[in-house]
Amino acid sequence: MNDLSMAKTAPQARFDVDAVRRDFPILGQQVNGKPLVYLDNGASAQKPLAVLDAMDRYYREMHSNVHRGAHTLGDRATSAFEGAREKVRAFMNAASTREIIWTRGTTEAINLIANGLAQRLKAGDEILVSQMEHHANIVPWQMMAERTGAKVVPVPVTPAGELDLDSFNSLLGDNTKILALTHVSNVLGTINPVAALVEQAKARGVITVIDGAQAVPHFQPDVQALGCDFYMFSAHKLFGPTGIGALYGRAELLEEMPPYQGGGEMIERVSFERTTWNTLPYKFEAGTPAIAEAVGLGAAIDYLDGLDREGMQAAEDALLVRANELVETVPGMEIIGTAKNKVPVMSFKIEGLHPSDIGTLLDQQGIAIRTGHHCAMPLMDFYGVPGTARASFAFYNTMEEVEQLFTALQKVQRLFA
Numbered sequence: 001m002n003d004l005s006m007a008k009t010a011p012q013a014r015f016d017v018d019a020v021r022r023d024f025p026i027l028g029q030q031v032n033g034k035p036l037v038y039l040d041n042g043a044s045a046q047k048p049l050a051v052l053d054a055m056d057r058y059y060r061e062m063h064s065n066v067h068r069g070a071h072t073l074g075d076r077a078t079s080a081f082e083g084a085r086e087k088v089r090a091f092m093n094a095a096s097t098r099e100i101i102w103t104r105g106t107t108e109a110i111n112l113i114a115n116g117l118a119q120r121l122k123a124g125d126e127i128l129v130s131q132m133e134h135h136a137n138i139v140p141w142q143m144m145a146e147r148t149g150a151k152v153v154p155v156p157v158t159p160a161g162e163l164d165l166d167s168f169n170s171l172l173g174d175n176t177k178i179l180a181l182t183h184v185s186n187v188l189g190t191i192n193p194v195a196a197l198v199e200q201a202k203a204r205g206v207i208t209v210i211d212g213a214q215a216v217p218h219f220q221p222d223v224q225a226l227g228c229d230f231y232m233f234s235a236h237k238l239f240g241p242t243g244i245g246a247l248y249g250r251a252e253l254l255e256e257m258p259p260y261q262g263g264g265e266m267i268e269r270v271s272f273e274r275t276t277w278n279t280l281p282y283k284f285e286a287g288t289p290a291i292a293e294a295v296g297l298g299a300a301i302d303y304l305d306g307l308d309r310e311g312m313q314a315a316e317d318a319l320l321v322r323a324n325e326l327v328e329t330v331p332g333m334e335i336i337g338t339a340k341n342k343v344p345v346m347s348f349k350i351e352g353l354h355p356s357d358i359g360t361l362l363d364q365q366g367i368a369i370r371t372g373h374h375c376a377m378p379l380m381d382f383y384g385v386p387g388t389a390r391a392s393f394a395f396y397n398t399m400e401e402v403e404q405l406f407t408a409l410q411k412v413q414r415l416f417a
């Protein structure tokens with residue numbers, strides 16, 4: 001059963017993965033004497049030349065502070081920066097750039113929202129989250145609950161790693177004020193039926209916050225079609241730079257929320273008697289922003305726009321199909337997260353092996369995966385494991401890499417058998 005050739009063959013993808021890989025210089029290197037096989041894309045994705053070049057060009061040709069309007073470089077920087085905001089707006093299909101706020105990433109965006117919504121909450125109110133949330137979509141709500149007397153209520157998942165919809169229906173009640181849900185689980189790969197759940201929540205006047213961190217690398221969100229009030233993601237998982245992310249918020253709600261941080265840029269007028277806030281989106285953008293990073297994110301979106309998105313998704317799906325076929329070639333291997341609708345993320349355990357040993361031994365063979373609790377301890381508790389090993393694929397991964405992963409896993413398993 002250890003012979004990979006015995007596995008069924010997955011459908012061939014149309015997507016030209018070799019051409020795409022040439023856009024990612026980091027992928028061409030050797031690690032520990034072996035060609036790098038990068039399967040830790042869920043933690044952070046690699047960057048195409050288009051992003052590196054855009055950031056380099058920004059610093060070489062146009063860097064200055066933004067929104068100061070005093071000179072030509074300032075104008076160039078501002079138009080590059082605001083141009084990137086427009087790209088993010090289009091990417092998420094938001095109605096207006098007023099609804100796109102720059103943040104440091106998903107984590108900061110959720111903290112901003114939790115802070116902003118605190119004034120709406122009172123003791124006894126409930127914030128519905130799921131058991132598959134990343135800590136970034138649990139802890140800010142717990143901190144807010146502590147301040148207000150509200151309660152964080154988790155919706156359980158099924159053993160397959162899908163949201164338990166019966167429990168969702170019974171937990172969504174009169175006390176629910178906020179639904180904070182991940183679009184895609186970073187551990188299980190599950191794609192939650194967000195549009196339907198948001199519709200149910202909205203019918204009860206519940207505010208909906210969707211964590212898109214793991215969705216955007218695989219498909220484009222449409223915030224108007226989803227109907228959610230807030231949606232956020234991090235650029236570094238979308239093949240863009242670290243240190244920046246975007247938050248979509250419905251203008252009406254953003255208008256009524258207090259600012260998150262005080263300082264320059266977010267004010268209209270400051271005096272010791274009374275300070276007033278800037279208009280959207282600047283009210284939430286205190287201080288000098290991450291300008292080059294915004295430009296880099298804009299370049300990442302342009303890069304993705306230039307790819308055959310359908311072909312890319314088909315190729316990613318084919319990687320997961322192949323990986324699932326090969327599971328039986330590794331004795332004692334078990335997948336955690338077998339939802340019907342999932343992105344190419346494969347969490348697994350191998351009987352008798354600690355996830356961190358799997359990670360270390362794969363690294364020696366040039367293969368990068370993630371091991372541990374994946375910032376999802378409540379989910380680990382549900383599955384009764386301290387952690388898992390996780391291979392997360394991107395569109396630049398190849399079938400050969402999937403097969404190399406399994407050949408390496410067979411070796412690892414034999415070492416401990």
Ligand SMILES: Cc1ncc(COP(=O)(O)O)c(C=O)c1O
Pocket residue numbers: 042043104105106107108134136137182184185186211213214234
């Ligand atoms: C589902 C999910 N939400 C939130 C985050 C936090 O993202 P960041 O660390 O970029 O803020 C992650 C990161 O892995 C994630 O996977």
